[in-house]
Amino acid sequence: MRKLAVTALGGNALLRENERGTIEEQEQNAAETIENLIFLIKEGYDLVITHGNGPQVGNILMRNDAGESLYGIAPMPLDICVADSQGGIGYMIERMLRNVLNKHGIHRNVITMVNMVVVDPGDPAFGNPLKGIGKIYSEEEARKLEEEKRWIFKPSGKSTGGFRRVVPSPRPTDVVNKEVIASLARSGNIVIAAGGGGIPVYYDEMNNVRTVDAVIDKDLASSLLASQIGADELYILTDVPFIFKDFGKPTQEKLEFLDYADTLRYLEAGTFGEGSMAPKIRACLNFVAGGGKKSVITEAKKLEDKRYGSKITMHYEA
Numbered sequence: 001m002r003k004l005a006v007t008a009l010g011g012n013a014l015l016r017e018n019e020r021g022t023i024e025e026q027e028q029n030a031a032e033t034i035e036n037l038i039f040l041i042k043e044g045y046d047l048v049i050t051h052g053n054g055p056q057v058g059n060i061l062m063r064n065d066a067g068e069s070l071y072g073i074a075p076m077p078l079d080i081c082v083a084d085s086q087g088g089i090g091y092m093i094e095r096m097l098r099n100v101l102n103k104h105g106i107h108r109n110v111i112t113m114v115n116m117v118v119v120d121p122g123d124p125a126f127g128n129p130l131k132g133i134g135k136i137y138s139e140e141e142a143r144k145l146e147e148e149k150r151w152i153f154k155p156s157g158k159s160t161g162g163f164r165r166v167v168p169s170p171r172p173t174d175v176v177n178k179e180v181i182a183s184l185a186r187s188g189n190i191v192i193a194a195g196g197g198g199i200p201v202y203y204d205e206m207n208n209v210r211t212v213d214a215v216i217d218k219d220l221a222s223s224l225l226a227s228q229i230g231a232d233e234l235y236i237l238t239d240v241p242f243i244f245k246d247f248g249k250p251t252q253e254k255l256e257f258l259d260y261a262d263t264l265r266y267l268e269a270g271t272f273g274e275g276s277m278a279p280k281i282r283a284c285l286n287f288v289a290g291g292g293k294k295s296v297i298t299e300a301k302k303l304e305d306k307r308y309g310s311k312i313t314m315h316y317e318a
Helices: 023-035 038-042 054-071 078-103 139-149 178-186 218-228 260-268 278-289
Strands: 004-009 046-051 110-112 116-119 131-137 152-155 163-167 172-175 190-192 199-203 209-211 233-238 243-245 253-255 257-259 294-299 310-313
Touching (some): 023 078, 038 078, 046 078, 054 131, 172 178, 218 278, 233 278, 278 294
Parallel strands (some): 004 046, 116 199
Antiparallel strands (some): 116 172, 152 163
């Protein structure tokens, strides 16, 4: 059986710092990132691609605000905004991927799925929303929206001040349509799924699907999906080639080949930043603990060079 890999594209795969986010910029960035996946395809891997949506869903929320305030257009809830971003980003990735495959003379079907991911409505995250979404508001605007819409705001943390809406980020527990994703991928199709962590839903006592105002961490959702479809490898592509101990400090040290126990020890010691690398580390550990053979965190452009990237396995690689 051919190897199956899940590749999680970071936010910079489409939208990079200091860019406006025009369609031309995002498509160019997507094509450059996807070019690096050709290595896996030529190696004979079956492939599932996941992606982030932070900047894009933030823009959708701002369009919500503008449409409501200027034209009285009814704003859409967060789950619809996440679904919108899944469809739009998935389409961009699919179109660029088809063009890159054509350039290399490779024929593969590519399928984009808008799919839901199940969370527990009793997750502790719902009692402590921390994930910032959308634009930064003045204190007056934030207080007004708290009263009108029951949104929760916290200081933005930016030097310019202001307040930002925060929502829960519960752990994913199940990927809806995982069997379909696995079947399509194992048949040689490239599947784009679980975009932005998936649309968060839960089942009520009547087994009906209900939505929640929340966002799911993309890397945790990718790890869960990889485990549930029996993937061999998980690749988390980011903007740094390696995991670093004490990143940005005088004691900074590159960590290249790691086993599960050492990685967990570093994580528990607070070695990795909670706002940056720690969630990716947890995703890798979850995947390996669930039976995955290897997880790699690296830059997309370093993917083909097997000397690069930080690899986490249950045991040290030879």
